[in-house]
Amino acid sequence: MTSALYDPEHGFYTKGPLIGRPEGAFNTNAMFPAFAFALTRVIQQAEALIGEPLRVLEFGGGTGELASNILSFRSSSVNNYIIIETSPSLREQQKQRGITTFSSLENLSPAPTFVFGNEVLDALPVHRVMRDGTGELLELYVGLDEDRELMEFPRQPSTPLLAKRLQDEQINLGRGQVAEICLDLDDFLCAIQHVVSKGYVVFIDYGDEAADLYSYKKLNGTLRSFRSQKPTFDPFDAVGEQDLTADVDFTALKLAAVKAGFSYLGSSRQGTWLKSIGIDQYVSQTQKKHHAQMEIEQLTSMAYLGSCFDVYIFKTVGVPDGLTLHL
Numbered sequence: 001m002t003s004a005l006y007d008p009e010h011g012f013y014t015k016g017p018l019i020g021r022p023e024g025a026f027n028t029n030a031m032f033p034a035f036a037f038a039l040t041r042v043i044q045q046a047e048a049l050i051g052e053p054l055r056v057l058e059f060g061g062g063t064g065e066l067a068s069n070i071l072s073f074r075s076s077s078v079n080n081y082i083i084i085e086t087s088p089s090l091r092e093q094q095k096q097r098g099i100t101t102f103s104s105l106e107n108l109s110p111a112p113t114f115v116f117g118n119e120v121l122d123a124l125p126v127h128r129v130m131r132d133g134t135g136e137l138l139e140l141y142v143g144l145d146e147d148r149e150l151m152e153f154p155r156q157p158s159t160p161l162l163a164k165r166l167q168d169e170q171i172n173l174g175r176g177q178v179a180e181i182c183l184d185l186d187d188f189l190c191a192i193q194h195v196v197s198k199g200y201v202v203f204i205d206y207g208d209e210a211a212d213l214y215s216y217k218k219l220n221g222t223l224r225s226f227r228s229q230k231p232t233f234d235p236f237d238a239v240g241e242q243d244l245t246a247d248v249d250f251t252a253l254k255l256a257a258v259k260a261g262f263s264y265l266g267s268s269r270q271g272t273w274l275k276s277i278g279i280d281q282y283v284s285q286t287q288k289k290h291h292a293q294m295e296i297e298q299l300t301s302m303a304y305l306g307s308c309f310d311v312y313i314f315k316t317v318g319v320p321d322g323l324t325l326h327l
């Protein structure tokens with residue numbers, strides 16, 4: 001998954017996929033100005049709670065469209081907005097929009113910050129494991145068969161951290177059950193903690209708490225592949241041309257955040273959260289009222305994006321809890 005998405009030459013994200021357009025890789029919240037409007041309100045609320053302007057750090061900014069829209073809603077005197085983006089070609093697109101963008105947090109100093117990521121955690125590479133017929137935990141490695149076709153080979157796990165994660169979450173996989181585990185979450189949250197002297201961290205993504213994610217209902221795990229917004233059902237097809245993703249383990253996210261030193265504030269369905277932070281007020285801010293109403297409906301309806309995504313909110317120790325009042 002790391003190679004397929006992030007290989008320096010052939011990776012799907014390295015090459016800079018089209019995101020959020022009819023011909024693009026996938027539809028995303030990030031293409032809706034109403035979503036940017038709502039996030040801007042949350043950033044303003046965080047600044048009011050902390051009592052000073054915050055640096056905004058957006059992870060995985062994609063085409064930079066969301067950042068541009070947020071900046072258009074923010075006062076022109078506020079331009080402390082940085083995208084952290086691993087893809088060089090997407091960074092290029094972000095720069096063309098005039099947005100400051102870095103490949104990592106390496107050169108950032110700790111500062112009061114509002115951090116967020118929309119559909120970033122689901123793009124972090126996962127390990128695949130399975131419990132075999134004897135009850136042993138195996139990892140599924142990718143290799144070539146005798147016809148030089150990619151296939152999975154079950155072997156001893158590459159690290160004891162895989163079994164430990166399941167143990168920490170009190171998960172016992174069933175025999176034959178396949179599951180994905182994202183070990184990158186811990187380092188990811190730790191790196192964020194080092195640059196946020198005080199502030200809030202918000203992730204919007206699809207996934208489940210561990211008890212549901214690893215239930216026997218998801219016998220084959222949640223790894224999925226997409227090409228031009230259509231499921232392709234074969235992660236080994238057209239490697240580097242299609243997107244790979246897996247549901248986020250929100251229990252692991254909370255454990256990683258707390259281990260890194262953040263406090264967990266709460267979670268909500270996207271639709272409920274956006275409504276409670278006043279997304280409806282976007283209609284009065286735009287000439288295109290009918291269009292705005294349609295956007296809000298798509299983002300908040302439980303029949304559409306409103307129930308596809310969950311919002312998880314964390315804070316540094318010592319800042320007010322207020323951001324959860326809406327949950």
Ligand SMILES: C[S@@+](CC[C@H](N)C(=O)[O-])C[C@H]1O[C@@H](n2cnc3c(N)ncnc32)[C@H](O)[C@@H]1O
Pocket residue numbers: 013019020028029030031059060061062063084085086087090117118119120123124
């Ligand atoms: C599924 S796309 C979402 C893009 C955008 N946020 C949106 O909603 O349209 C995932 C994005 O995260 C970026 N990404 C993946 N791993 C990252 C990391 N460790 N740090 C920063 N960005 C990352 C990818 O390059 C890609 O732009």
